[in-house]
Amino acid sequence: MRTGTPRTDGALAKLGRFCFRRRRLVLVTWIVGVMAVAFVGFTYGAAADNDYSGGNSDSAKAQALIEKHFPEQQGDTLTLAIKAEKGIDDPAVRQRIERVIADLDASPITGPVTSPYEDEKLVTQDRRIARTTVPLTDKDAVKTEVKPLVDTVKESSGDGVTLGLGGEKAEKAETPPQGPAESVGVLTAAVILFIAFGSLVAMGLPIVTALLALLGGIALMRLVGHVVPAPDFAVIFAAMIGLGVGIDYALFIVTRYKDALEGGDEPESATVKAITTAGRAVLFAGTTVVIALLGLVVMGDGMMTGLAVATSVAVLVTVVAAVTLLPAFLGFTGHRINSLRLPRRLSRRHRADGVPSRGRRPLAERWAGVVQRWPLAAAILAGGFMLVLAVPVLSLRLSMPDASVQPHDRSSYTSYQIISEGFGPGYGAPLIFATEVDPSGADLRPVVAAVGETEGVASVTPPRVSKDGQAATFMAFPTTGYQDEATADLVHTLRDDVLPTASGGEEVYVGGPNAATVDYADGVSSRLLPMIAIVIVLSLVVLIALVRSVTIALQAAVMNVLSIAAAYGVIVAVVQWGWFGPALGFPTEMPVTTFIPVTMFPLLFGLSMDYEVFLVSRIREEYERTGDTRLAVTRGLARTAKVITAAAAIMIAIFTTSLLGPDVSLKQGGLGMAVAVLIDATIVRMILVPAVMELCGKANWWMPGRRAKTTWASQAGVGEEARV
Known part of the structure; x- marks a missing residue:
């Protein structure tokens, strides 16, 4: 043919x-x-857009309420984690920690940094581990601006004191090209x-x-x-x-x-x-x-x-x-x-019918x-x-990957490890609850109590009402980490079983990075x-x-x-x-x-x-x-x-x-x-x-x-x- x-x-x-x-x-x-x-x-060219939290999900609704009624909570933050074998109150250790906090506070891209010596809630009971939040005043801060902060923290570690700087911006800053x-x-x-x-x-x-x-x-x-x-x-x-x-x-x-x-x-x-x-x-x-x-x-x-x-x-x-x-x-x-x-x-030449000229067929x-x-x-x-x-x-x-799956020589992983040891693995996977309230305010105590009594929840913060009186929010910290399957199961349990049965919980949305990932x-x-x-x-x-x-x-x-x-x-x-x-x-x-x-x-x-x-x-x-x-x-x-x-x-x-x-x-x-x-x-x-x-x-x-x-x-x- x-x-x-x-x-x-x-x-x-x-x-x-x-x-x-x-x-x-x-x-x-x-x-x-x-x-x-x-x-x-x-x-x-256009800037990159990494937002995956949109849509009509619970986490998206929670985020929308927070952005609308809690503008003061907007902006990126970093977390400074501190671990001292001798305790943070040792004079030499305290001097080093205060110097690092001063350096972070003096940066042109950061806001005021609260010292853990000023807030007991930022320190564990044995006084060996502490944390504090470093607010970033520039939400568009690039990695070249954040990298010096990471370097400052890493260089300050040693002699029984370990420091780590965590947060999304810190992870990106120390990620090599x-x-x-x-x-x-x-x-x-x-x-x-x-x-x-x-x-x-x-x-x-x-x-x-x-x-x-x-x-x-x-x-x-x-x-x-x-x-x-x-x-x-x-x-x-x-x-x-x-x-x-x-x-x-x-x-x-x-x-x-x-x-x-x-x-x-x-x-x-x-x-x-x-x-x-x-x-x-x-x-x-x-x-x-x-x-x-x-x-x-x-x-x-x-x-x-x-x-x-x-x-x-x-x-x-x-x-x-x-x-x-x-x-x-x-x-x-x-x-x-x-x-x-x-x-x-020299490779063998093939005839038109595909058979090698020496009579041996290809492999x-x-x-x-x-x-x-x-x-x-x-x-x-x-x-x-x-x-x-x-x-x-x-x-x-x-x-989605977080600090816990990063290489172990990263400052963000060090921060995660210290925070998990001192405050529990769920500290890095907080669940943020948000809801609308009427002008007279809403009693969220039954909801907070129900969430706090749920198996898998380590602690719950008191509710906060927005300045305009139209929304309220509170946080819950799981007992498990960001990547644990039990944490995702907890999100579903709260949404499907706990909130619908709690008084006033029907219109409460579960948000935060962890819930958005779920x-x-x-x-x-x-x-x-x-x-x-x-x-x-x-x-x-x-x-x-x-x-x-x-x-x-x-x-x-x-x-x-x-x-x-x-x-x-x-x-x-x-x-x-x-x-x-x-x-x-x-x-x-x-x-x-x-x-x-x-x-x-x-x-x-x-x-x-x-x-x-x-x-x-x-x-x-x-x-x-x-x-x-x-x-x-x-x-x-x-x-x-x-x-x-x-x-x-x-x-x-x-x-x-x-x-x-x-x-x-x-x-x-x-x-x-x-x-x-x-x-x-x-x-x-x-x-x-x-x-x-x-x-x-x-x-x-x-x-x-x-x-x-x-x-x-x-x-x-x-x-x-x-x-x-």
Whole structure:
């Protein structure tokens, strides 16, 4: 069966030809455009928005009441924690503590600091541990302004006196920058590309294309932030994703270009072939990633929407660069694509039918043959292995990181540890109750008493009425810490059982950072399944449009869900159970950060579809040429194994570099995505795909309303010799 040849008059062919011929114009346009966008974006870009407490939750209502009626309680604060082995009343110790408090009080960004020697409630009974609050007068104080305060406190520790400065601003101030993680990822990608191509020129093109696109994409997402604000971690997140897909997409196109040159094409026609085949697959793959990411909008959460839009912008720019900037680069390199080669063994050349000239079939093709001889056993073993990896996800717990999960050399962790020892672990997880009252005031004593008698509550403060007499608030301190499951259970108990039965408690809202974290986790959990369903359905539509097979699209969806579930299980085992956690950079056992699973699913689903597109496209082409499903699978796998393996290795390298950084949430995401890509490129592509396609046989190509004489290749415009 003879398939068609790549179209030379289609939109993609015209685009590739234009970029090749007008390469200087295209290159200059890209450089000037990126420089202009970068200048505007990094100069006038929108500020990050990390607010996850909005909506109609109890904590949001409590916060709204506090902001409206207690303006004096607004603003960030730091907590100074003090532990003295000899007691804080020792003359030398007291002199040191008072000097630190004076230094903090004298800072231009702090308000008056109350000395623990002036308030007995700030000191434990044994007088060994004390605390005080350091108010920040500038709510927009940046980390460079807070860092000197942290340094002052840390430098004052020693000789039996330990001091720590806690609070969100302090945590951010002492968190080091991401460091060389991205650089390590780029260097690793360069090594992988050189191994795959054997040429420094061919290695450099994907990296240069991806880096230029990434710079423009991040700058553009900063500008888009004025319309859809994004959280501060969106830049690092988009950098990982944009760099990974940018290099991968360029890798696929460069590989196809090299194949065309080896087949006898001139550089221009080889570029057109690369764009009309691999470039077309890149457009589909990038579209799938963007659609999957925009599935986060379904969550109805502003922070997730901002992250989805920002990352989608970065991915779109890399796609545009792959089909415009890269053809221009190919125009400059021409036949010199293989220049600057280092000594290496000559790789075996393949004939048109995919068989090596020396008669020995590629390893991937021989492996596929082995799997196809025992397809049912292979499918059961591979699927069972992934289900075993997914088992830990049944105990998944969600929360947001706090000082207790930070590296133990941080001042914020020291503050948490001292406060927990002296005043209980719940001091860092206060619950703030707020309610409206009538002008005559409301008697909250029954509510306060009911809350104080609840199991799991250590202490309750007296209620305070606002100056306008329209609202009241009080606080309760749990017996357990911020990350403890019992603390989240306490929030639900208070809301569901205690407040509704207490006199006047029906309109009392439970708020505070801890309750906001619980509400956010509950909201994410309730919307996760609808988001997953929408992402799967939309991605299936795109994949069906490309491969013209409902069966293959459904296979891809099921396999992708399995690989993602396995990645979730690994995250829970490492992060939550602590398996190999310290070795991978996680200081202690902790719940999984709330937004990590929900952001991982659409992204990984989209990335997995990328590899599905490139592999199944080649299998479909071989099937149209031979009419033999088994032969099509083995040859399709052989033709794409090298490039997909290299692409996956690049993704894994970039994602795992997040483990070198300081952010525990990004480490979780990077670990999970690296595991998912590894599973997808090995177990799924090398075992499940050939096994399941062998079991399905002719049913692989089922498509409602398909006409018997219509070939996929003629619809897609892929030629007999087209190889990704």
